[in-house]
Amino acid sequence: MPVNHNFSKLARQPAYRAVSEKIRQVILSGELQAGDMLPTELELAEQFGVTRSTLREAIRLLEESGIIGRADRKRLVVTLPQTAAVGRSVSSAMLMHRVTFKELWQVAMGLEPLAGKLACASATDEDKQRLADNLQRTETVLEDHARLLEAEIDFHNLVASATHNYALLQARAPLNDLFYPAWGAVIRALSPGQRILVAHRRVYEAICNNKPREAERWMEKHMIDFRRGIEMGNLGFDQPVTSAANTSGQN
Amino acid sequence: MPVNHNFSKLARQPAYRAVSEKIRQVILSGELQAGDMLPTELELAEQFGVTRSTLREAIRLLEESGIIGRADRKRLVVTLPQTAAVGRSVSSAMLMHRVTFKELWQVAMGLEPLAGKLACASATDEDKQRLADNLQRTETVLEDHARLLEAEIDFHNLVASATHNYALLQARAPLNDLFYPAWGAVIRALSPGQRILVAHRRVYEAICNNKPREAERWMEKHMIDFRRGIEMGNLGFDQPVTSAANTSGQN
DNA sequence: TATTGACACATTGTCCGACAATAGGTCAAT
DNA sequence: ATTGACCTATTGTCGGACAATGTGTCAATA
Structure with missing residues (x-):
């Protein structure tokens, strides 16, 4: 043997x-x-x-x-790695793993309300100003689907940035690349501009008034709206997300 | 002009x-x-x-x-990207950005309880068996600091794996590389083996009995214990984490 | 039959040398 | 202060070369 x-x-x-x-x-x-x-x-x-x-x-x-x-x-x-640059590798990996919209949504439910909550304590005046600008811009593009989506993504990025927590920024990077872009279909199908604006306003006010609970709650409601939108539009909540436009030339 | x-x-x-x-x-x-x-x-x-x-x-x-x-x-x-491989880039980025233990902890507070909650609905018998094995192993190494840390990290990985949510696995990858290893200092300083074991047991039971709320709560308590450990040991909760051992040769 | 050894072949890891394109600097001319 | 001419250093790309090594074949052997 x-x-x-x-x-x-x-x-x-x-x-x-x-x-x-x-x-x-x-x-x-x-x-x-x-x-x-x-x-x-x-x-x-x-x-x-x-x-x-x-x-x-x-x-x-x-x-x-x-x-x-x-x-x-x-x-x-x-170089100090940019979230976008590092995030691209992560997003590639998720695409190959056929990550579903549902999976991303679950992560978003964990991170976005958290971002709202943390932002209350750490947002600077500059952060708040940027959020205010974003809201104003959003009002003017409620009917322009492309620009609305852009403003929507920006808003969530601004909130996340306001936490000044790089670990959080990095963890939620794939949401930018995969989750929100996929949500463009919902906007085109349902035109939920008003609902978006209301939620964003509440989150913004909560951050300005330093009410973490409020910010968290409204962000959560906002995310649940996302899910409802996907399901109502029958847009494949359990389907793998696709790389809408991955022809980004960032640096 | x-x-x-x-x-x-x-x-x-x-x-x-x-x-x-x-x-x-x-x-x-x-x-x-x-x-x-x-x-x-x-x-x-x-x-x-x-x-x-x-x-x-x-x-x-x-x-x-x-x-x-x-x-x-x-x-x-x-190749289907491995979480560890992709995670290394992310961890490098976080190290360079001087991410603090506090920042990582905040992310962990968002993701780990979520993992526990989701695992309740998606854990297979095999997942549960692996968790059970881990608990048994943990009992035998309560005094061996190195092995205890290893078992601790494994446990959280197993819970995360049990969600079968790749997006979540990827989002929490840096926690493996940076957050938990840094916690080794706490184990050496405070020997909190018993507290760890109890928390793990509760989470495990909650998953087996399909009680998402319980799993979430106990995971949250567990994370708060982490923070207390760091603060009590005066181990730099607001300090940047360091790359304990980054000489991993994975594939 | 299953293992071993010998051999040829394909492919990678590494090296060397070469050259056009270009960013950066210097200096004179305007 | 701007422009233009010029030189230099460095990169991006090329082509060829070779040793090391994995792969496949086939005969020899137990």
């Missing part, structure tokens, strides 16, 4: 990955900070003892992570 | 990015599905009309997104 010892498969990693990990580590350790310039590709390659080709592959990995970018289309620079 | 027309800066993108976007698009459109093999690098390069070097850079971008990988260390294959 053969002796049965299971060796753990040893994971050798290619050079481009090792290089990438090393750079990432240096950045995350704080040794290199956002805004710092990196040496030229040639110099980096020499330091690591690899060729420029290999180094460039390593750079691509970090580039997709959003932690390095190019300043002025030239020099490499350590 | 000069006529003032603002041109939008036209965004040319390098070839490696264009190639990457094209492949991503084909995959997200469903034309290529998870598990499908891609042609060899040389063939792909010929199809796009670029060199292998350029194509390889494009591949790296997709690789970091987790949507393609290698089967058997060779052929390129379309």
Whole structure:
């Protein structure tokens, strides 16, 4: 009988990955900070003892992570990852996993009321002003479906931003890419401009008056309205969401 | 006086990015599905009309997104992104943004009770069995700080998995990487094994008996205990979290 | 029959060298 | 102060090269 010892498969990693990990580590350790310039590709390659080709592959990995970018289309620079950039990877993953509208809605029910609640304590005057501007703009586009959707998405982003909680912003990033855009169909089908405006107004007032409970409740009601809209329009609440327009060229 | 027309800066993108976007698009459109093999690098390069070097850079971008990988260390294959893989990018971003423990805790307060609630409706017998196994294991390692932390993290992952909601899994991924590991300090300082076990048991029972409210409440209490632990141990509730051990070699 | 070994082949990981395009700087001319 | 001419450094892309390694085939062996 053969002796049965299971060796753990040893994971050798290619050079481009090792290089990438090393750079990432240096950045995350704080040794290199956002805004710092990196040496030229040639110099980096020499330091690591690899060729420029290999180094460039390593750079691509970090580039997709959003932690390095190019300043002025030239020099490499350590970058503070933008929520949108990081969120795109997450959204891609969700699309491939055939995430349903229902699943996203459940997450939204967890995060959006929370955002409203937290915003009450942390919103600055500037945040409030931006929300006020958004409301005013919303009033003028109640019948313009495209612009209404845009304003709607903006509003929720503004509330989330007002929490000044980056972890929350990041967690709800996929909602921006997948949840709200899909909701455009509801707007076109039901024209619920008035209901949206009322909910947004209540949330705004709650934030201004520092009433967390109110903000939370109205955001929750707002989300439930979303669900009702999807169901009433028979727009596939249990269907996988689709990538409406993913041709974004952000930076 | 000069006529003032603002041109939008036209965004040319390098070839490696264009190639990457094209492949991503084909995959997200469903034309290529998870598990499908891609042609060899040389063939792909010929199809796009670029060199292998350029194509390889494009591949790296997709690789970091987790949507393609290698089967058997060779052929390129379309992959269903793993939460851990995607989550790493997100965690990196949060670390660079100096996300505080408090921020993560706020997100956890939004997502973990939600996970408990949803799990009640969707947990399979297998899910419940896994939770039961975890509880049993936890009892045996109450004094072993390292193993206890491991079991603790596992438990929350199991609850989240039991929701069968990928969007939720993805949203809470950073909690795994940053929130719970940081909590290891609390375990070492306060040895709250018993409190953990009790909370976990209540959540487990609630899930088995299909009592969403209970599951939600106990998860919430559990999270509040977390916060108390951090504050009592004076472990920096308002400090940025640090990447305890980020030397993970996952696939 | 099932395992082993030898061998050829395809593909990747890595290297090297090359060149056009362009961002940035300097300096003179206007 | 702006424009234009010029030089330099660096990137984006190319083409070719080779060793290492996974894959497949086929004969030899137990």
